[in-house]
Amino acid sequence: MDIWPPCPAPFNLAHHVLAASAARLPDKSALQIVTPTGAERWSYARLEAAVRGCGTGLLALGLEPGDRVLMRLGNGVAFPVLFLGAIAAGLVPVPTNAALTTAEIGRMAAVIGPKLIVADAGVALPDPLPCAVVMAERLAQWEALPPCDWAMGDPERLAYAVFTSGTSGRAMAVGHAHRAIWARGMMHQGWEGLGESDRLLHAGAMNWTYTLGTGLMDPWTLGATALIPAAGVKVEALPLLLKRFDATIFAAAPGVVRQMLRAPLPPLPKLRHALVAGEAMPAALARDWHEKTGTGVYEALGMSECSTFVSASPRRPAPEGAAGYAQDGRRVTVLDAEEGAGVLAVHRSDPGLMLGYLGDEAATAARYRGEWFVTGDMVRMAPDGAITYLGRGDEMMNAGGYRVSPLEVEAAFAGLAEVAVTEIEVKAGVRVIGGFYVGDASEAEMQARAEERLARWKQPRLWVRLDALPRNANNKLNRRALVALYAERGRP
Structure with missing residues (x-):
């Protein structure tokens, strides 16, 4: 060196x-x-x-x-x-x-x-x-x-x-x-x-x-x-x-x-x-x-x-x-x-x-x-x-070259739905931010909130409604499980 x-x-x-x-x-x-x-x-x-x-x-x-x-x-x-x-x-x-x-x-x-x-x-x-x-x-x-x-x-x-x-x-x-x-x-x-x-x-x-x-x-x-x-x-x-x-x-x-x-x-x-x-x-x-x-x-x-x-x-x-x-x-x-x-x-x-x-x-x-x-x-x-x-060890996401915190994105939906986001590979080599949520809001309402409070590159590109967000034994959100859920269920 x-x-x-x-x-x-x-x-x-x-x-x-x-x-x-x-x-x-x-x-x-x-x-x-x-x-x-x-x-x-x-x-x-x-x-x-x-x-x-x-x-x-x-x-x-x-x-x-x-x-x-x-x-x-x-x-x-x-x-x-x-x-x-x-x-x-x-x-x-x-x-x-x-x-x-x-x-x-x-x-x-x-x-x-x-x-x-x-x-x-x-x-x-x-x-x-x-x-x-x-x-x-x-x-x-x-x-x-x-x-x-x-x-x-x-x-x-x-x-x-x-x-x-x-x-x-x-x-x-x-x-x-x-x-x-x-x-x-x-x-x-x-x-x-x-x-x-x-x-x-x-x-x-x-x-x-x-x-x-x-x-x-x-x-x-x-x-x-x-x-x-x-x-x-x-x-x-x-x-x-x-x-x-x-x-x-x-x-x-x-x-x-x-x-x-x-x-x-x-x-x-x-x-x-x-x-x-x-x-x-x-x-x-x-x-x-x-x-x-x-x-x-x-x-x-x-x-x-x-x-x-x-x-x-x-x-x-x-x-x-x-x-x-x-x-x-x-x-x-x-x-x-x-x-x-x-x-x-x-x-x-x-x-x-x-x-x-x-x-x-x-x-x-x-x-x-x-x-x-x-x-x-x-x-x-x-x-x-x-x-x-x-890959990243801290669960940070990367959207088009911008590092994005999942916590920042999730906070934008406070009061509307319980949300978790993570990167999803939608096809080989193509990754986007996926939004998973629990609540009665429609996908259109979720997207409208995203557009109101988040810059474009931070907005989820797909939405999946769940009955409950995956959590571990300590009741901590398990974002890695979201990837498996998407692979299993995909878009509803």
Whole structure:
């Protein structure tokens, strides 16, 4: 295992992402928001100007270093401009999914205590508002402002936060240090196979840490070009975009790859390989991708708390069925191994590891066992270090790449029905959230409640009414039994 060099100091995440590439390649295309009919193009010089102008605009509002900025933006260039602009100025952006409901974003705002919200029109905001709101179109005016100074400092200080759902069902804010971007250097060859000449097309929404890191910041750190489909572009259009815009690397969740392969693909002569993360990829899907594109597809394991740390790569493919190997510079182990399987853990010295859950020291401490951060993912490690993912040990669900707590989903139906949810495999390689309930409500009423209180990816995709929920001898809900019940009974 190679030892990854320590992060330099003083340091600023946004400076590391943009400054060198903008100075060296000012006229090169840094970002293209692509559609089947064209693209919105941003050079490195313009992107840096927009980011640093945004920093100036934010500070002019009276914000101070360390203040938190809640982001309520969709899939447009304003998203990375605000994210990096806030960090450049020493502020702490908190990206969120634009599809969250008023109740959901209100709970998140209460956790982080924002001093400013920046929002697209029509996006749900906390009620009542905890602070001032700036509409996204104002960011375009800030591009012409004088550039802010890069706020250099300790690489251990808080840079940004992202939300994940813990096993308690509460939205938990994962705080990351500026050094997190330095740690991503281990992925450039340990997973992505990424270089300056690449054109990487990522199919995810910008608020997803997978897109934000692999789709935007990693290409910009290396001087490559990031290609992002515009809002509203359908999965069926992605093969055309890959071909038309000469993508050399494609990144997506396995579910997106599966949808793409349902139709014939055009020749993709410039494509070298694909990257997948967010959920486990079946071996059959990887074989299908290779047969239809002639390129490899490389998987990574990661989480909001540590991004990716185990992966396959072009220089070290994984054996079939395995996710990959610990990236060079990473220290991982398998705890509590029985019959070769145990819980994957990452050493607490990993520079990509979170600072902690904001405002919840107890939850942070609970994730550690001595020197190891316990991921909760069940794996098997082969003698050569290849790691095979076996599932989540904490009953967390994974819907389209988003980790979802069953407790959070179940709480949305309080007063309407007694509900339990879990992941259900509806066909080979396709898993959805299944809802099981006891009560007199109709399926339509259950779905209406879900749409009212839960973002789309958290909503159950199927419903089964039961006489009673399965419980163990201690009267604890047995979610694993729900899978067997569905297999036995299916939909009524």
